[in-house]
Amino acid sequence: MRKELEQALQAFRGGKPVCLFDSEKREGETDLLFPAEHAHPETMRQLRQDCGGLLFLAIGHEVGERFGLPFLQDLHTEQFMMDKWKVLHHLKTNDLQYDSRSAFTLSLNHRDTFTGITDKDRSLTTRRFAELYSELVENDSSQEESMSALGKEFRTPGHIPVCRESEGGLKTRQGHTELAVGLARLAGLTPVVIGAEMLEPEGDNALSVEEARKWAEARDIPFIQGSDLIDATL
Secondary structure, rough: HHHHHHHHHHHHHHOEEEEOOOOOOOOOOOOEEEHHHHOOOHHHHHHHOOEEEEEEEEEEEEHHHHHHOOEEEHOOOHHHHHHHOOOOHOOOOOOOOOOOOEEEEEEEEEEOOOOOHHHHHHHHHHHHHHHHHHHHHHHHOOHHHHHHHHHHEEEEEEEEEEEEEEOOHHHOOOHHHHHHHHHHOOOOOOOOOEEEEEEEEOOEEEEEEEHHHHHEEEOOOOOOEEHHHHHHOO
């Protein structure tokens, strides 16, 4: 295992951030990632101030299965949905430039949040989702019990967009969702990760991999390539 990856895993286990670049052949973007179980208001503040991209919660396939969370792309192309909401016929996701499938599932707010958008609110939603999943696994709860527990604490729509890993993980899809979840698994953590894409602070594009690496090095944040994570996982 490469030294950079070992350092990233050690940092992640300690609740610290990691920068992860996917690939020039894919989105060509670097994400700043934190383990969701360690999310606090300052975590969300750093993500929104230092990144600029969408804050998203990446969850493992097993997490999505336990809670019965649908892919929005599937939900929006259900025939009865398109028949009722005609605009869905026109809004089909059939032209993604980086993949054939969107990872988005439902967005969430914890029921104890106010608007759901503040750093305090979003950290509660993020951290508690990861904690709840771990508790349900430990208690060997059924899917029905897990969905009920989720509904008691969370509502949808919300201010934390959730992205669900494809079945098979990095073996079947090598997007940011699978990479983030793969990092958590390799670190021995709950497969729930909060992150955001890094954008140019004075431009219109994703932050270049060179600039993202410099930014990470200046702050002593581990920087890893998606290819290194894939090699260590597969």
